[in-house]
Amino acid sequence: MAAPKAVRDWHLVDGMLARGRRGWTVLRQHGPGQFQFWLLALVIGIASGFAALGFRIGIDALQAALYRVEDVTRLASSAVDLPWYLFILWPTLGGLVVGLILFRLSAGGRVRSVAEVIEGAALRDGRVEVRAGLASAAASLITLGSGGSSGREGPVVHLAAVIATKVNDLIDARGITARDLLGCAVAAAVSASFNAPIAGALFALEVVLRHFAVHAFAPIVIASAAGTVINRLQFGGVTEFTLERQGVLSFYVELPAFLILGLVCGAVAVILMRAIFWVDDTAERWRARWNIPPWLRPAAAGAILGVIALGFPQIIGVGYETTSLALTGKMLAHEAVVLAAVKVAAVAITMGGRMGGGVFSPSLMVGSLAGLAFGLIATSVFPDVSGSETLYALAGMGAVAAAVLGAPISTTLIVFELTGDWQTGLAVMVAVSTSTALASRLVDRSFFLTQLERRKVHLSKGPQAYLLCMFRVANVMRPPDHARAVPTDDVWEALEAGIFIDPNATLETAMPMFQDTARMWLPVVRIGDSGEAPKILGTLHHVDALQRYNKALAATAAEEHS
Numbered sequence: 001m002a003a004p005k006a007v008r009d010w011h012l013v014d015g016m017l018a019r020g021r022r023g024w025t026v027l028r029q030h031g032p033g034q035f036q037f038w039l040l041a042l043v044i045g046i047a048s049g050f051a052a053l054g055f056r057i058g059i060d061a062l063q064a065a066l067y068r069v070e071d072v073t074r075l076a077s078s079a080v081d082l083p084w085y086l087f088i089l090w091p092t093l094g095g096l097v098v099g100l101i102l103f104r105l106s107a108g109g110r111v112r113s114v115a116e117v118i119e120g121a122a123l124r125d126g127r128v129e130v131r132a133g134l135a136s137a138a139a140s141l142i143t144l145g146s147g148g149s150s151g152r153e154g155p156v157v158h159l160a161a162v163i164a165t166k167v168n169d170l171i172d173a174r175g176i177t178a179r180d181l182l183g184c185a186v187a188a189a190v191s192a193s194f195n196a197p198i199a200g201a202l203f204a205l206e207v208v209l210r211h212f213a214v215h216a217f218a219p220i221v222i223a224s225a226a227g228t229v230i231n232r233l234q235f236g237g238v239t240e241f242t243l244e245r246q247g248v249l250s251f252y253v254e255l256p257a258f259l260i261l262g263l264v265c266g267a268v269a270v271i272l273m274r275a276i277f278w279v280d281d282t283a284e285r286w287r288a289r290w291n292i293p294p295w296l297r298p299a300a301a302g303a304i305l306g307v308i309a310l311g312f313p314q315i316i317g318v319g320y321e322t323t324s325l326a327l328t329g330k331m332l333a334h335e336a337v338v339l340a341a342v343k344v345a346a347v348a349i350t351m352g353g354r355m356g357g358g359v360f361s362p363s364l365m366v367g368s369l370a371g372l373a374f375g376l377i378a379t380s381v382f383p384d385v386s387g388s389e390t391l392y393a394l395a396g397m398g399a400v401a402a403a404v405l406g407a408p409i410s411t412t413l414i415v416f417e418l419t420g421d422w423q424t425g426l427a428v429m430v431a432v433s434t435s436t437a438l439a440s441r442l443v444d445r446s447f448f449l450t451q452l453e454r455r456k457v458h459l460s461k462g463p464q465a466y467l468l469c470m471f472r473v474a475n476v477m478r479p480p481d482h483a484r485a486v487p488t489d490d491v492w493e494a495l496e497a498g499i500f501i502d503p504n505a506t507l508e509t510a511m512p513m514f515q516d517t518a519r520m521w522l523p524v525v526r527i528g529d530s531g532e533a534p535k536i537l538g539t540l541h542h543v544d545a546l547q548r549y550n551k552a553l554a555a556t557a558a559e560e561h562s
Contacts (some may be wrong), residue, residue: 037177038219044167044181045188045223048160049230052192055141055156057234062145063317066090076314076321087147087313088306094146095302098139098355099295105135109294111356112136113154114207115448117161117186121208122459123470126168126178133162140356143298149305149315149346153193154358157208160189176559180216183209187220188227195235196417197221197228202410207448211560257382258427261374261392262399262434268370269403269435270442272344272363273450279352294354301353308346314339315346319365323397326368327419329390333376340369359447363404364397364418371396371431391424395431402432403439406446458508467552473510474503476548477524477538486539491523495534500525503537507545514542
C-alpha cells in the first residue's frame with residue numbers, strides 16, 4: 001500500500017536536509033582551501049588585468065605625446081606630417097634609455113618576456129625574475145611608445161608573472177599551486193590585453209603551463225574573466241578589429257587554397273623568427289668586434305628603425321592600424337608584400353637590437369598582410385570559385401601567429417575574439433594547422449622555445465629532457481660517510497682514470513657519463529686551484545639518479561592528468 005503523501009513529502013524533505021548537512025560538512029572541512037585559492041586567483045586576475053591596462057595606457061600616452069596624435073590607433077596615418085627628424089630622434093633616444101635600463105637592471109641586457117615565464121613554470125617553481133621583469137616592462141613601454149616595432153603582449157605576460165611571483169613568495173606557494181597561480185596571472189594579462197577571455201585561459205594552459213589539467217582550469221578561467229572585465233571597463237566590449245564584411249567560403253572548393261596558404265604562412269613565420277635570431281647574433285658579433293658598450297646597442301637599433309619609418313611609418317608600434325587595413329582589404333597586393341617584408345625587417349631590428357616588446361602583435365600584422373597578398377592573387381586567378389580576399393587575410397593572421405607562438409588552439413580563438421568573426425572557423429583552422437605543422441619542424445616548436453634552446457634550456461623536448469637539469473649532483477650524491485659509500489681507494493682509482501663530475505653539474509650532464517663510461521657510480525670532485533689537490537665530496541650513483549628522475553617524471557605526469 002502506498003505511503004500517504006504527507007509521509008512521502010517528509011521523507012523527501014528529510015533527505016534534502018541530510019544531503020544539505022553532508023554538503024555543509026564537506027564545505028566546512030574541505031571547501032575553504034579551494035575557495036581561498038579561487039579567491040586568490042580572482043585577486044591575481046584583477047591585479048594582472050590592471051597591470052595590462054596600465055601598460056597599454058602608458059604606451060598610448062607616450063606615443064600620443066611624442067608623435068603628436070590624438071588617436072594612437074591611427075598613428076601611422078596621423079604622424080606623416082611630423083618633421084622628418086622626429087622619426088629618427090624618438091626611437092634613437094628611446095633605445096638609449098632602454099639600453100641604460102637593461103644594462104643596469106637586467107642580467108645580460110635582455111628583455112624578459114614569454115620565454116622566461118615558460119621557463120619559470122617548468123623549472124623555477126612558478127617564479128620569474130622580479131627586478132629584471134620590472135626593468136623589462138619599463139624598457140618595452142619606452143620602446144613601443146618611442147617608435148619600436150614590436151608588441152605589447154609579451155612584456156605584459158611577464159609583468160603579470162612578476163605579480164604571481166610576489167604572491168607565491170608571500171604565501172610560500174610551491175609546486176602545482178605556484179604554477180597554477182602563474183597561469184592565472186598570464187591568462188588575465190592576455191585577456192585584458194586582447195579582450196579575449198577564452199583565448200587568454202587557453203593561452204596560459206597551452207603555452208605557459210603546457211598542459212590542460214582539469215585542476216588548473218577553474219582558477220585560470222576565473223582570472224581570465226577578471227582580466228577581461230578590467231579591459232571592458234576601460235574600452236567597452238568592442239573587438240580589436242572590425243571587419244567590414246563577413247568572410248565567405250565558397251563551399252569546400254577553396255579549402256585546398258587555405259592549405260597552401262598555411263604552408264606559405266608557416267614559411268613566413270620561420271623567416272620572421274630566424275630573422276630575429278640572425279640580427280641578434282650578428283649585432284652581438286659586431287658589438288664585440290668594435291668593442292661597443294652594450295647599452296648603445298638599442299640606440300643603434302632605434303636609429304635604424306627611425307630611418308625605415310621615414311618611408312614606412314606603418315612599422316611604428318604594434319601596427320594595429322595596418323592590420324585592420326589588411327583585414328578589410330584596403331591594400332593592393334604589392335603594397336601588402338612590401339609592408340610585410342619591411343615589418344619583418346623592423347621587428348628583427350627591434351628585438352635583435354635588444355630594445356623591447358613582444359612578437360605576437362607583429363606576427364598578426366605580418367600574417368594579415370601575407371594572407372591578403374595571397375588572397376588577392378588567388379581570387380584573381382580563380383574568380384569563379386573564390387570568396388573574399390579578406391578571409392585569406394584573417395586566416396593568414398592566425399596562421400603566422402600560431403606558428404610563431406606554437407599555440408594553434410589559443411591563437412585560433414584569439415583571432416576569432418579579436419575580430420568577432422566566428423563564421424569562417426574552418427578556413428582559419430586549416431591554415432593554422434598546416435602553418436604550425438611546417439614551422440614546428442623548422443624551429444624548436446615555437447619562437448619562445450627556440451629562444452630557450454639557444455640558451456641551452458631544453459623545454460622543447462618535453463619533461464623527459466628538461467627535468468634532468470633541475471637536479472644538481474650535490475643534492476643527489478652519497479657523501480663519504482654514507483652507509484653504502486664506495487671505498488675511498490676505488491674512488492681515487494676512478495679519479496686517476498679521469499672519471500669524475502663536478503658537484504654543481506646537473507643530471508643532464510651525469511646521465512650521458514653513466515652511459516659512456518658504463519659505470520654504476522661517478523666520483524663527485526671539486527677541483528681546486530693550480531697545485532691544490534682535488535677534494536672528493538662523495539659519489540653519484542646511477543640508481544639514485546634514476547630514482548630521482550623517475551619521481552620527477554611521475555609527479556609531472558600526475559600534475560598534467562589531475
